[in-house]
Amino acid sequence: MQLPLPEKKKCLLILADGAGDRPIKELRNKTPFQLSRKPHIDRLSALGEDGIMDSIAPGIRPGSDTSHLQLFGYDPHQYYTGRGPIEALGVGIDVQDGDIAFRCNFATLKDGKVVDRRAGRISEGTAELAKELNTIKITSVPGVQVIFKESVGHRAVLVLRGHNLSPMTSDNDPHDDGLAPLRPMPLEHKEAAHRTSAALAEFIEKAHLLLRNHPINRQRKLPANYILARGAGKLVKPPSFESKYGFKGAIVAASGMIKGVGHMLEMDVIQPKGATAGYDSDLIAKADAALEALKSHEFVFLHVKMPDLAGHDGDPGKKIECIEKIDDMVGYLLKKLDMAKTVVVFTSDHSTPCSVRNHSGDPVPIVVATEGVRLDAVKHFDETSATRGALMRITGKDLFPIILDLMGREEKYGA
């Protein structure tokens, strides 16, 4: 008897952002995964090998940026240098090696104090304001160019481009309303740090002059008359996904940070109509986009932000609702996927327990399903059941090799 030769597979990695949780006292010490009706995700559990995963390491509280880099097989300690560059990539700025990027807020300054760090959660007109800010010329530091782009709501990104710049600069964000903004200062005695903090200070001053007189702001009770910058980072360009793995990868996402990671790795970033980073996202539109992408890409990543929002909101009822919506999406996908030809992974990037209202260091459940994978007895996808699975406890670093191996696309280490 001889079994047929194996075929190479594709992979769909579905990620429910921040869905992992802790037992909730108010809900009989159960987690949202345990309380959700989710027949399709549970079916995936039954079809695959289950386990728990620390995306960075046990106890470490991962950001969404660092954890996603790690889940795609990129060491965040090497490529993560602050959130700025990823945000800049997320809004579509063609960030280049050596650029310094900052996350920014449109804010309201009054009598020398930041009275609203979000300028009344401004939602319209920021593109026009940003256009104005791109006219700013830095004169105190030679050879520095300004690129400014609005993002969602009050958010925006500033990129300083030029030779000899450094992320070792403090920023001007006082991080609370009612305080005076800070003066950007070099964080080390090197010319690059001095150049960068001087350029940032000049930008902020000139931005204020332009913004406070802008017609859009004249009508606002809380004018977007000031820019707060934070999270300075210098892009360290990693090898592209395709050059690293030898096949094409696509990301279906709406969240700026996740799209930023996709751009950073030069993956195809797809945001279908109706897909948002909010509770209202059209998950079937996302599923369709992922299925379409699987025709032309070997690896497709499908990101759903909403359970993380519910975790940050401390709302377990909402989180259960999100998980059940995701379950509908998984059911829709499973009907159309051929498990003989596809590795389907379902997991989270980190836990966002409702009782913590932020990311925690608790591991997340994970299932890796495809025809022929080692099966275990786990039939429910949740934090406790997963600890009895065949994968046992892995880290994010292990995930991509496991996926590549099951796809039949991994090089042998040795002979």
Next chain:
Amino acid sequence: MQLPLPEKKKCLLILADGAGDRPIKELRNKTPFQLSRKPHIDRLSALGEDGIMDSIAPGIRPGSDTSHLQLFGYDPHQYYTGRGPIEALGVGIDVQDGDIAFRCNFATLKDGKVVDRRAGRISEGTAELAKELNTIKITSVPGVQVIFKESVGHRAVLVLRGHNLSPMTSDNDPHDDGLAPLRPMPLEHKEAAHRTSAALAEFIEKAHLLLRNHPINRQRKLPANYILARGAGKLVKPPSFESKYGFKGAIVAASGMIKGVGHMLEMDVIQPKGATAGYDSDLIAKADAALEALKSHEFVFLHVKMPDLAGHDGDPGKKIECIEKIDDMVGYLLKKLDMAKTVVVFTSDHSTPCSVRNHSGDPVPIVVATEGVRLDAVKHFDETSATRGALMRITGKDLFPIILDLMGREEKYGA
């Protein structure tokens, strides 16, 4: 529904030194943990997430010094350079960067041979002998100062202080009775190693001359007339516990080595009256000291040495007795602790199987308990039950991040 905002917690880490064991053939293949009556430690197991922990790595036999450094989140590969400096800190010497420290024994030399490595387990008069040894001036090597201090019983510590010294020197301890002492030799061809071994050799010679004529020794059958040195180490000063974590830490311990680790990390080291490193230690006095310390410190470490002694003695009956004494202490503590505000950890630094009579590389059971933690089905604290817990298998490196995360005191890695 919105859950309340979480509060920051404190942590009490209780450590039963060397309590982990292997199945004992003579006792129906059970371990001391399995054979002990320990309702309170078992209750902790039920209240927490359980697992097994390799304090360094699977199979590695940890020392108490290296494992404690690791359990407090300090990489022993970076900060552990031999036992000498930790012993020196433990006896209260203000060890400085660059000092070379040795563990010493008072021993008996007769006809050029070490006839008793412990000088008849001398227990009195060593302070006087040490005083004498501090008068020694090193003349063969310029700029080297001698600091000598007695410890418990026949034990003592020697510190050589001066510029350009090195721990790369062999020592004079033949490690068995009836052998001639060895001559300290440089272990590398560098000036610092030559200087240090020469200074050590001169110290040992001069110490012998002083000791053999000392009145205390004239009355002894086994005179403490010779110094055996070993475990040369150079202090590499780690950042203090408080500067590393941003909150205060205290150690309740009687064992010199553990107190040494505490001094090394500039933690508050507390040894209440009645607390010893022996079988007779007053564990309720230790518990009270820990409860008191929790009022003014965010992290308190409570160390109990006795099960390790029983392991080294190869006495499982004694070990069971020690565990049951510790259980009484845990019961006393649990009555007074608020699990909503405290993370309580119970574990060992390493296994000291009675059948091995020394530290082994077997992992130790661990439980991390606090309100809201992920519960598992483990209700008995022992080597086998713990393997079915939610923590699964972690290393000592993971412990402090897990603790910090549950305390709500960990920075996020990324955004």
